[in-house]
Amino acid sequence: MKRGIHLVAGIAIGALLATGAFALSSRGTTVQDPVKQSPQYYKVLLENDQVRVLEYRLKAGEKEPMHSHTAGVLYIFGDAKMRTTYPDGRREESTAGAGEVHWRNPVTHALENIGTTEAHALAIDIKKPCKAD
Numbered sequence: 001m002k003r004g005i006h007l008v009a010g011i012a013i014g015a016l017l018a019t020g021a022f023a024l025s026s027r028g029t030t031v032q033d034p035v036k037q038s039p040q041y042y043k044v045l046l047e048n049d050q051v052r053v054l055e056y057r058l059k060a061g062e063k064e065p066m067h068s069h070t071a072g073v074l075y076i077f078g079d080a081k082m083r084t085t086y087p088d089g090r091r092e093e094s095t096a097g098a099g100e101v102h103w104r105n106p107v108t109h110a111l112e113n114i115g116t117t118e119a120h121a122l123a124i125d126i127k128k129p130c131k132a133d
Helices: 002-026
Strands: 042-047 051-058 063-069 072-076 080-085 091-096 101-104 107-113 119-126
Touching: 080 119
Parallel strands: none
Antiparallel strands: 042 051, 051 119, 063 107, 072 101, 072 119, 080 091, 080 107
8 A cells, every 4th residue: 555655656746847847948948959959950061169050941830849049140041931939938920031131149949830831041050259360
């Protein structure tokens, strides 16, 4: 009987700890590298101690989990319609057109391609500024 009580108590405590860890990570308290989180959507084209250049592709209907980016620049290759979800649960829908260039502040978000075309972009994530010679 005692063994059964201990088992149930252990399962309950484990569930609470797992729920707490998930809640912390979903609030953006941990930085989640998009390349490690979703390697199927990102290709590293260049990386050094100043920048990381990523090619990004998300097909229509696909969803990318919560991840983080440093500040950087986005170049959009083709028209896309996206839904962005932030750690606090807030959502935004946006459209981007081919040839647009955007500055992106550091962000943690999840993305969903709600359009009919593949989202294709070049992301230049800034790691640290380069010093002049």
